[in-house]
Amino acid sequence: MRKKGEIDFWDKEAVKQLIAETCPSLVEGTDPVYYCRHCMSLGIWGTEIGDTCGKCGSTDIDKATMEEYDALYEQKFGKKLFNIS
Numbered sequence: 001m002r003k004k005g006e007i008d009f010w011d012k013e014a015v016k017q018l019i020a021e022t023c024p025s026l027v028e029g030t031d032p033v034y035y036c037r038h039c040m041s042l043g044i045w046g047t048e049i050g051d052t053c054g055k056c057g058s059t060d061i062d063k064a065t066m067e068e069y070d071a072l073y074e075q076k077f078g079k080k081l082f083n084i085s
C-alpha cells in the first residue's frame, strides 16, 4: 500500500496532476524540459562534465517544450507519455 502523498509514477494521471501542481509552466509549454536524446528519460543530472542522463548515462541531452517532447516520445515509443494536447 502506498502512503498518502506518495506518487505512483506508473499512474500517468497522478504524474500529470503532480506536474500541473508543481510546474504549471511545463504544462503550459512555456518552460522547456531537459531530456535524454538516447533513451528519452527526463531524469537529467547536472554534473561537472555537463548534463548527464540518470538512466543510461548519456550526455546527449536536449531540451524541448512538453508538447515537443511528447511528440518525440511518440515517434520513439509509439505512444505519448503525457498526452497533454
Ligand SMILES: [Zn+2]
Pocket: 036, 037, 038, 039, 040, 041, 053, 054, 055, 056, 057, 058
Ligand atoms: Zn538516457
